[in-house]
Amino acid sequence: MKSYFLLIILISLFMNGSLRAAEPVWFGDENAPRILTINSALDLASFEPILKEFAALHPSIRVSYRDVNTLDLYYLVIAEQAAPVPSLVISSAMDLHLKLVNDGYAQTYQSDVTDQLANNFKWRNQLFAFSLEPIVMLVNKNAFPGDLPEDRQSLLQTIRQHGKYMRKRIGTYDIRQSGVGYLLASQDARQADATWGRLLEAFGSHDIQTYCCTHEIIDDVADGKLVLGYNLLGSYASQRARDDDRLKMILPKDYTLMLMRAALIPKGAPNARDAGIFLDFLLSDKAQAMMQNQGLLFPIRPNFNNDDDHYVVHAPGPTGIIELDQQLLVGRDYAKQQRFIHNWEVALEINDEPIQANVEDVVKEDNQIMKIE
Template identity: 35%
Template sequence: MRSLLRLWRMSLMVLCLIANPAMSQEASQRFIAKDATPSTVLLVRSTTDISIFAPALAAFVAANPSVEIAYEQWGSNALYANSLGACEGTATPADVVISSGVHQMVDLVNRACASAYQSEFTAQLPAARRWRDELWGITREAAVIIYNTDLVSAEDAPRTRFALLDLMRRSSADFMGKIATYDVEASGLGFLFAFMDSQEATTFGGLLEGFARVDAVATCCSAEIIEGVDSGRYKIAYNVLGSYVDTVPHANLGVIYPEDYTLFLSRAFMIPKGAHQGATAGGFLDFLLSPRGRALLSQSTLIHDSNSDETAANESATRYIPIGPTLLVAMDRHRRARFIEKWRDSFGVDAVK
């Protein structure tokens, strides 16, 4: 009965998002060059926080004063539902969709929801960061472990998943309710990271058992998790998007790139089928892939330079999430339902915030 109720709850959430895809648009902002009178409006829907993406957006309109960017920030699940609705003719299409829910973007391309585009910049991308000339990876972001440096000693800070497992086993009382990660049902990014863990790591089953042992908390958003660790509400958080950790100084945060392997994500850029400004969207993609655009994304921490920190010595442990058909496995309805049910059994309803 509990399994049926949870499956019903998950189905109801998806149906609600499809029925009203605008419900999870989180914020919006317009970008116009100084003293410009734009003749073209480029509608960009993205999961990237406005504050992080703003420098690149402002630089693009400054270089293209005839273009105004109407930027909308969405949650990944709602953005997928909205984009699918646009593909099926029940919602207004954007000109650009950018999402950290890469598996969802691959699914949209597979459903013929994207427009093709080619340029010298897209041709330079490695195969793992482009698919069908309809989906392109524009960033390089790590999934990291963070911890509160006042509450967790350097000796206890887990540098591998095995160390995190050991910590949860031997110090479960000290970490009761104090370990956080993404809610895989509410966060498309969280689902993707957890699903890739399940495919990559022999430790995944043990992690779920450990999370259950310490009453770990599953929550929706990077900002909430990062603030929670910094303030001491949580002591450790697992699989946090490292680019967001680096955007604002935090007094009490330690950051670990797991030494057994570190997942790296590349946000996916798509020009939807039916985009009104497809040519301008292609120009925006080229700008982001150009040296100038990549420099701006690096400054905004959206492109992680592996030669700048501890990951340089551990590049062999890097695991890239490929942009391609292998991610369709993560979108299989029955497999997804079983995965989420197993996750919920580990966390329990009360642990989801």
């Protein structure tokens, strides 16, 4: 029954065009005997050098890399639980990944490399974090009115002072479409409920723009269409800020959320052996150094020796590391999620039909599925 409904929802998702299953990108020798399929919510720009390096190191493995939205990744794993397509699934929506592991969709992997990984960066030897990055605000220096904000309070002040100017010029995730967007919003609410309430109210009264993906937000900030992007992934923001003078990345001083990117091997995944090899490579000193030195990602084990490196986080205030443990399940609680999204919609005065409101809808709530359609 469940899978039948899942099929329906997946088809309907395809119709809506929301399950943007992009064509896979291939790395390595075409005639390589083994194929490693990776589904990932990680921009190829940040990941390509690592994939190339891996293919060079392992000529007998051909890598098929497919970029998938965090929420879609979650659904795909559940939909394909009988016969998973990817060998490895990488996501920045830690909570969804953890929920997959908790609900028994992942398989155990253990090696010398994973044993060396600190306990708070892995869970049950089924979920492994390989990058830890700050969640930032990105501003267009030219377009931003007044002083650049240091923290959420000064952002609120700017919005209040330049209310008219700021209208429709702040962008953030649509938490209904983006798994990581929901996670960040729920963590904001958890870290500072009052600030979050005021922010939400300010965002709502100034017609905040919602996006599915980080890049669209960054593009619009760079264009000057937006003056500020809120809760963006630090790795993408810093990459663009480095190349584009108009952009400035700000780590909020009141608290800076720290997000992990994590990988899991689905239960029954094909070629799980090579998935393990790739995971070991991701956690290896070499790949970690590549992330840091080439400015690809914020490594989970940064080399603190190059102190002035961009890719070592220097947060001006306290950091709120989103912990990789069972607490993440609370954010994805069915009732809490419904209420949170409802409050978000009410606050932002968004009434258009949500594409996917709730993770639980798909899996657990048949009636909800009908409602979605």
